[in-house]
Amino acid sequence: MKVLVLPGDGIGPEIVAQAKKVLNALQKDGLDIELSEAPLGGAAYDAYGAPYPEFTQKLAREADAILLGAVGGPQYDQLDRPLRPERGLLGIRKDLNLFANLRPAILYPELANASTLKPEVVSGLDILIVRELTGDIYFGQPRGIRVNEAGEREGFNTMLYSESEVRRIAHVAFRAAQKRGKKLCSVDKANVLETTEFWKEIMTDVAKEYPDVELSHMYVDNAAMQLVRAPKQFDVMVTGNIFGDILSDQASMLTGSIGMLPSASLDQNGKGLYEPSHGSAPDIAGKDIANPLATILSAAMMLRYSLNNEAAAVRVENAVKAVLAQGLRTADIYEAGTTKVSCSQMGDAVVAAL
Amino acid sequence: MKVLVLPGDGIGPEIVAQAKKVLNALQKDGLDIELSEAPLGGAAYDAYGAPYPEFTQKLAREADAILLGAVGGPQYDQLDRPLRPERGLLGIRKDLNLFANLRPAILYPELANASTLKPEVVSGLDILIVRELTGDIYFGQPRGIRVNEAGEREGFNTMLYSESEVRRIAHVAFRAAQKRGKKLCSVDKANVLETTEFWKEIMTDVAKEYPDVELSHMYVDNAAMQLVRAPKQFDVMVTGNIFGDILSDQASMLTGSIGMLPSASLDQNGKGLYEPSHGSAPDIAGKDIANPLATILSAAMMLRYSLNNEAAAVRVENAVKAVLAQGLRTADIYEAGTTKVSCSQMGDAVVAAL
Ligand SMILES: CC(C)[C@H](C(=O)O)[C@@H](O)C(=O)O
Numbered sequence: 001m002k003v004l005v006l007p008g009d010g011i012g013p014e015i016v017a018q019a020k021k022v023l024n025a026l027q028k029d030g031l032d033i034e035l036s037e038a039p040l041g042g043a044a045y046d047a048y049g050a051p052y053p054e055f056t057q058k059l060a061r062e063a064d065a066i067l068l069g070a071v072g073g074p075q076y077d078q079l080d081r082p083l084r085p086e087r088g089l090l091g092i093r094k095d096l097n098l099f100a101n102l103r104p105a106i107l108y109p110e111l112a113n114a115s116t117l118k119p120e121v122v123s124g125l126d127i128l129i130v131r132e133l134t135g136d137i138y139f140g141q142p143r144g145i146r147v148n149e150a151g152e153r154e155g156f157n158t159m160l161y162s163e164s165e166v167r168r169i170a171h172v173a174f175r176a177a178q179k180r181g182k183k184l185c186s187v188d189k190a191n192v193l194e195t196t197e198f199w200k201e202i203m204t205d206v207a208k209e210y211p212d213v214e215l216s217h218m219y220v221d222n223a224a225m226q227l228v229r230a231p232k233q234f235d236v237m238v239t240g241n242i243f244g245d246i247l248s249d250q251a252s253m254l255t256g257s258i259g260m261l262p263s264a265s266l267d268q269n270g271k272g273l274y275e276p277s278h279g280s281a282p283d284i285a286g287k288d289i290a291n292p293l294a295t296i297l298s299a300a301m302m303l304r305y306s307l308n309n310e311a312a313a314v315r316v317e318n319a320v321k322a323v324l325a326q327g328l329r330t331a332d333i334y335e336a337g338t339t340k341v342s343c344s345q346m347g348d349a350v351v352a353a354l
Numbered sequence: 355m356k357v358l359v360l361p362g363d364g365i366g367p368e369i370v371a372q373a374k375k376v377l378n379a380l381q382k383d384g385l386d387i388e389l390s391e392a393p394l395g396g397a398a399y400d401a402y403g404a405p406y407p408e409f410t411q412k413l414a415r416e417a418d419a420i421l422l423g424a425v426g427g428p429q430y431d432q433l434d435r436p437l438r439p440e441r442g443l444l445g446i447r448k449d450l451n452l453f454a455n456l457r458p459a460i461l462y463p464e465l466a467n468a469s470t471l472k473p474e475v476v477s478g479l480d481i482l483i484v485r486e487l488t489g490d491i492y493f494g495q496p497r498g499i500r501v502n503e504a505g506e507r508e509g510f511n512t513m514l515y516s517e518s519e520v521r522r523i524a525h526v527a528f529r530a531a532q533k534r535g536k537k538l539c540s541v542d543k544a545n546v547l548e549t550t551e552f553w554k555e556i557m558t559d560v561a562k563e564y565p566d567v568e569l570s571h572m573y574v575d576n577a578a579m580q581l582v583r584a585p586k587q588f589d590v591m592v593t594g595n596i597f598g599d600i601l602s603d604q605a606s607m608l609t610g611s612i613g614m615l616p617s618a619s620l621d622q623n624g625k626g627l628y629e630p631s632h633g634s635a636p637d638i639a640g641k642d643i644a645n646p647l648a649t650i651l652s653a654a655m656m657l658r659y660s661l662n663n664e665a666a667a668v669r670v671e672n673a674v675k676a677v678l679a680q681g682l683r684t685a686d687i688y689e690a691g692t693t694k695v696s697c698s699q700m701g702d703a704v705v706a707a708l
């Protein structure tokens with residue numbers, strides 16, 4: 001199996017280096033993968049003048065799975081839109097048809113204090129957000145800034161979902177719910193937006209194929225409230241690209257430890273891009289203080305979903321639990337009574353605990 | 355001054371009745387207003403076959419200010435889209451050009467326990483969200499459900515902001531910030547959506563006229579995170595219709611007592627529609643247990659913004675604080691050690707405390 005590693009920008013290279021240590025240790029124990037590396041985002045712009053250059057495209061298309069650090073940094077903010085780091089991320093998602101973004105929001109018992117929410121509200125929290133990732137207003141045409149008929153400038157974008165786009169993400173979400181608590185909440189704004197009225201109709205139709213899963217519908221404004229009020233009411237949530245962008249970040253933050261949360265972006269055949277839910281944190285880049293656990297847990301998701309190696313995935317996840325139980329913490333999750341470690345020390349500790 | 359009262363649906367009539375008691379008491383003390391009443395939403399559909407019928411339109415256009423309860427109920431869910439209660443609400447907003455929606459999220463010290471967030475994270479919370487209310491993907495054309503060129507069904511909507519729409523809401527937000535903590539955070543998704551890149555550009559331009567206000571920009575996904583992580587970092591937030599719908603509901607819920615939060619929707623000349631931030635709660639309608647304080651506080655906002663009667667507004671707000679200090683609570687904010695009262699008892703208590 002071919003695994004492409006994309007360190008990206010900011011803290012990307014440091015955190016990815018720790019995940020590579022873990023993969024290398026598993027290789028020594030017989031995991032049969034071939035690692036290659038390429039730049040994405042700002043690093044790719046620096047090297048090739050484009051955020052998702054041909055060099056990276058070729059390796060990405062050939063790979064069975066991709067592990068990404070994070071992209072973006074202030075030095076790229078003034079670039080033209082098509083050259084900016086996030087265009088590399090949107091580009092690879094679209095190019096590889098990675099339409100299913102799985103974002104777990106899990107509260108680790110050892111890190112319960114990190115949440116800004118009261119313990120009784122979030123203890124045991126375990127939500128999976130399934131976000132559609134290659135459609136919606138992110139990619140809809142027409143879009144741009146123009147002068148309208150009245151001679152005035154205006155900005156415009158198109159929210160758009162076709163039936164097949166909604167169906168395929170619905171199936172991913174229902175199957176995920178089947179493997180978990182069998183509850184699926186589809187989030188829309190069907191009272192205002194026809195796109196999501198259509199979304200809701202298709203979800204309801206697909207539900208017939210999954211009689212063991214309980215489907216509910218919720219407006220996006222209410223979902224944002226309910227995630228604050230009583231987040232444990234949710235098992236799996238499914239929604240479109242833009243609502244998913246907002247709600248998955250909100251849900252991650254409920255745990256207070258976004259440095260722990262991995263994500264997967266999958267195509268129809270199980271090929272996937274795996275990355276931490278957090279960003280490139282340029283302010284702490286190069287200081288060896290970032291938390292590599294979300295990236296290591298992303299590698300575990302990769303083992304599970306794209307490399308079909310459940311045993312290795314569980315081994316990595318257990319190693320992460322073990323270092324938490326040992327009291328090791330990077331700065332972002334540190335609290336009195338625990339042991340503060342650097343990014344690379346955390347990586348070494350996970351390897352030792354494997 | 356002419357005030358139109360729209361009781362609406364669900365708990366609307368009960369909570370509006372309490373606000374009317376308060377206004378009637380002020381009338382006895384010399385407040386010079388003329389009250390009339392009309393249906394909106396489901397009640398209007400029942401009476402006139404339309405959620406915003408001509409009868410209501412005429413009175414609404416003539417009024418100086420409008421006080422609304424809430425609209426919507428399950429019995430209207432199967433109606434055709436143009437007949438549903440929320441169309442009445444969207445209709446009156448657009449008809450009267452009520453483009454500036456002001457939604458405060460304030461934590462009352464007496465109700466600090468109601469929040470699901472830790473006290474240190476939310477104590478003293480006082481955010482004002484300024485949401486644009488008559489543009490964006492809510493009203494953008496084209497929209498609908500169609501068969502595309504490939505013969506497949508698809509849903510679509512248009513996000514759209516013209517320069518003048520952004521400018522006028524920017525001015526409202528900057529002026530509001532001037533009267534408060536002088537910090538304005540404009541929320542966008544400029545890294546993906548041209549509409550909001552344009553929004554950000556105009557906000558930055560208008561900022562030149564308000565050198566005393568500190569303008570910052572934040573992506574909507576990050577804003578949803580920051581509202582959970584550290585909500586007190588915000589003073590005034592300004593954003594478009596759909597992002598504002600989501601973030602203002604999230605922010606309200608941070609207080610844990612959405613039954614306390616009023617809102618105002620204003621046009622260019624100070625005419626406004628005032629309503630509680632919560633919905634029509636059909637499940638508890640007719641039981642006299644709803645919290646009327648958000649509606650009473652909406653009446654106070656009306657006195658301040660549309661009737662230019664700051665003294666009366668403060669009098670109402672102080673009366674609400676007084677009943678809270680007396681320990682009176684409706685069911686939604688009740689906790690051990692306080693006195694549970696009904697909706698109408700709460701209304702009477704506020705009148706007594708005036
Ligand atoms: C960087 C940005 C384009 C991206 C998105 O909006 O999808 C990010 O917020 C994410 O959620 O992965």
Ligand SMILES: CC(C)[C@H](C(=O)O)[C@@H](O)C(=O)O
Nearest residue numbers: 191192221440441443444599
């Ligand atoms: C009822 C609905 C159309 C409305 C909206 O989305 O604007 C409501 O959620 C609100 O925020 O007032």
